[in-house]
Amino acid sequence: MVSQAAAALPDLAVSVKGLVKIYAGNKANRTPKLALDHVDLAIPRGGIFGLLGPNGAGKSTLINILAQLVRKTEGTVKIWDIDLDKDPRHAAAAIGVVPQELNIDPFFTPKDLLDLQAGMYGVPKAERRSMELLEALSLADKAQSYARTLSGGMRRRLMVAKAMVHNPPVLVLDEPTAGVDVELRQQLWAYVRELNKAGVTVLLTTHYLEEAEELCDNIAIINHGKVIACEPTAQLLGRLDSKEVVITLASDLATAPASLAEFHPQMLGPRRLKLHYRPSQAKVGAILDAIRRAELEIVDLSTLESDLEDIFLELTRRQPANS
Numbered sequence: 001m002v003s004q005a006a007a008a009l010p011d012l013a014v015s016v017k018g019l020v021k022i023y024a025g026n027k028a029n030r031t032p033k034l035a036l037d038h039v040d041l042a043i044p045r046g047g048i049f050g051l052l053g054p055n056g057a058g059k060s061t062l063i064n065i066l067a068q069l070v071r072k073t074e075g076t077v078k079i080w081d082i083d084l085d086k087d088p089r090h091a092a093a094a095i096g097v098v099p100q101e102l103n104i105d106p107f108f109t110p111k112d113l114l115d116l117q118a119g120m121y122g123v124p125k126a127e128r129r130s131m132e133l134l135e136a137l138s139l140a141d142k143a144q145s146y147a148r149t150l151s152g153g154m155r156r157r158l159m160v161a162k163a164m165v166h167n168p169p170v171l172v173l174d175e176p177t178a179g180v181d182v183e184l185r186q187q188l189w190a191y192v193r194e195l196n197k198a199g200v201t202v203l204l205t206t207h208y209l210e211e212a213e214e215l216c217d218n219i220a221i222i223n224h225g226k227v228i229a230c231e232p233t234a235q236l237l238g239r240l241d242s243k244e245v246v247i248t249l250a251s252d253l254a255t256a257p258a259s260l261a262e263f264h265p266q267m268l269g270p271r272r273l274k275l276h277y278r279p280s281q282a283k284v285g286a287i288l289d290a291i292r293r294a295e296l297e298i299v300d301l302s303t304l305e306s307d308l309e310d311i312f313l314e315l316t317r318r319q320p321a322n323s
């Protein structure tokens with residue numbers, strides 16, 4: 001699908017160095033906002049790269065800079081080895097962006113929208129593949145419907161098709177599964193994986209660790225405008241050393257027994273107790289033994305993987321050692 005000569009392929013699909021974005025204050029809030037604080041990112045060609053972070057971390061700002069919708073304050077950005085400052089037009093041609101907001105002109109049909117977008121990118125008529133894209137995204141039967149009649153999931157898929165009209169080697173998806181139900185999410189991921197297999201490098205942002213874990217071969221975590229981790233998914237997950245067990249007890253408990261203190265117990269209710277442990281230092285069996293010694297009867301038990309919050313705690317705690 002991507003027709004660059006092998007010799008010309010860059011090692012990095014996207015390279016960001018020392019990227020800073022300061023939003024100027026507005027009338028309501030005059031304080032300038034540092035949204036990206038010297039971000040370095042090297043996104044290898046050919047993979048699916050996840051940019052993970054909580055609300056307000058700076059993910060959309062970064063993506064909007066790549067899409068040239070937001071002007072950076074400082075730093076260098078290269079897309080497919082093309083410097084955004086030196087050659088913005090070719091940098092734009094190398095990337096397709098699916099924004100978070102589904103802004104679709106309601107009075108156009110999906111087919112018209114794709115044709116128009118292709119025209120905007122200067123794709124010659126003979127090379128336009130609007131119907132092929134609509135088919136790939138299960139939208140062929142909606143090709144001639146008004147966009148306003150499409151469901152949220154269909155709109156999202158139409159936005160993906162729109163981002164691909166000029167056949168860019170890099171596809172960026174900003175929070176692609178927000179508001180998309182499980183089945184459509186799977187379809188969307190299947191298509192993204194297909195594109196990736198065909199050679200498209202994918203960059204996606206998400207709040208969800210599970211999503212990044214399922215799809216991405218590399219993950220960067222961004223928090224308060226700073227990249228706090230960037231590594232292969234397996235390595236990142238392996239480095240996380242925090243799990244929780246939630247235990248339902250047979251009878252009420254006023255406070256957690258002192259003998260469980262090493263597991264930082266938290267009462268979730270009179271019969272529900274949450275315990276924390278580090279898999280590298282304690283096995284879940286050790287927790288069960290401690291509970292039995294405390295003469296508590298277990299009715300049910302579930303373990304929880306670390307969530308994003310835990311990861312931040314873990315990574316920020318370790319940061320001085322790693323930096």
Ligand SMILES: Nc1ncnc2c1ncn2[C@@H]1O[C@H](COP(=O)(O)OP(=O)(O)OP(=O)(O)O)[C@@H](O)[C@H]1O
Pocket residue numbers: 023024033034035053054055056057058059060061062
């Ligand atoms: N146009 C703007 N003017 C001022 N501040 C902004 C503007 N856009 C974003 N910000 C601020 O910059 C910070 C980063 O926002 P950004 O939208 O990039 O985060 P995000 O990680 O994409 O969050 P979300 O997941 O909620 O989209 C936030 O504190 C946000 O309030």
